[in-house]
Amino acid sequence: MKPLILKDIDDLIIGSIGIVAFISFFVGGVVAIQTSLNMTSPIMPKYLVGFATRQSIILEFAPTFISIIMAGKVGSFITSSIGTMRVTEQIDALEVMGINAINYLVFPKFIALTLYPFVISIAMFLGILGGLMACVYGGYGTMEDYIEGVQLDFIPFHFIYAFIKTFVFAFLLATIPSYYGYFMKGGALEVGKASTTSFVWTSVMIILVNFLLTSLLLG
């Protein structure tokens, strides 16, 4: 089981860091630019750019929207890899050998995705850093103002809230795509359809659970 877990950590976590880092950095920059451009009133302090970027990234962008991107990347990978094993009778081969195929295939992915908060931490850091770079080098504010905004009214519970969401989304990312892969029927075309369906339902569940958790934890 250990090699399978390590392989899934590599496929699902390490393999996702690049795209998550790229998206987070540039979306953080865009959030900072948009905030700055919409602050037209002269009485609004410049440090609000850093504050708004931090809040957007930590509360919603990193945990929720990165999870939707991961539903496309990781979710499709899980569904198609398990679905292909179903189509090519590899799951039947496991069952004939008396191996609990669900345990063998899904459990390592579930364990690997417990490291998902690590990916989200990177997204948070790079999102805020991207905002800083865009703000300073784009001429929308000074580094001091941005850092002051990032530190302003910091509420530690927001981090706890974000990581509670992240753990729940990790569970959804491991289970829903595995379900669609494991129980698919048909051939190669159906593997593609199952990947699409799993992405749609994982995204829908992430959005609904996000609403529910936000209402419960912050409402």
Added chain:
Amino acid sequence: MIEVKDLHKSFGDAHILKGITTSFEKGKTNLIIGQSGSGKTVFLKCLLGLFEYEKGSISYEGKNWSELSRNEKTNLRSEMGMVFQGSALFDSMTIAENVMFPLRMFTKQSKSEMEDRVNEVLQRVNLENAHNKMPSEASGGMQKRVAIARAIVNRPKFLFCDEPNSGLDPRTAIVIDNLIQEITDEFNITTVVNTHDMNSVMEIGEKIVFLKDGLLEWEGSSETIFRTENEAVTNFVYSSNLFRKVRKMYLEENL
């Protein structure tokens, strides 16, 4: 030996197996033949325990499948080897890792013991130099031989093969057929082969079970299949001119 009594299996309203009673003998290559849709694959999957049947019984050397506990079923499955139609090798593992897989799962052997056994079975299927290849790098015939090696590595009592030579050229198909028969004789196991290939029927069919519409239509051997007057069997087996001629020559020589 595997004994099947009054086996019934349905999917919704479709009654696929309608009461099959037969037996598969130890040390013999038993073939299941029949047209597409006759219930061969469903029957094989019932024998493998992949499908639960509604009525009837299957006994493996006296052990009735439906009366076994979960652990006993797992133990019995470890005594089964299966060669799937598409080989079903694990894509992410090398050929040696594929063959070693059942040993890792079911035995407590040391790594060197497992490696020795893997070398032994790969040598048995004439794949001494393929250890580090990935399944995608192997030809269809090689993949089938790896699947056979994986199926026998844990010294099974029962070997099941689902159309083992489909998609192979005639020469490779004969190699696979001969390998299955040699392994059956050498290890004295109960082998059940699901096939469409009439060459296999003639070459290795020590016992042949012919299914039609979910029922056992006829059973015999590669000898008796030449002499049978059963119309369903003759229409199926001797549907090509070549086999009709072969049958005619056989009957002229032997009767």
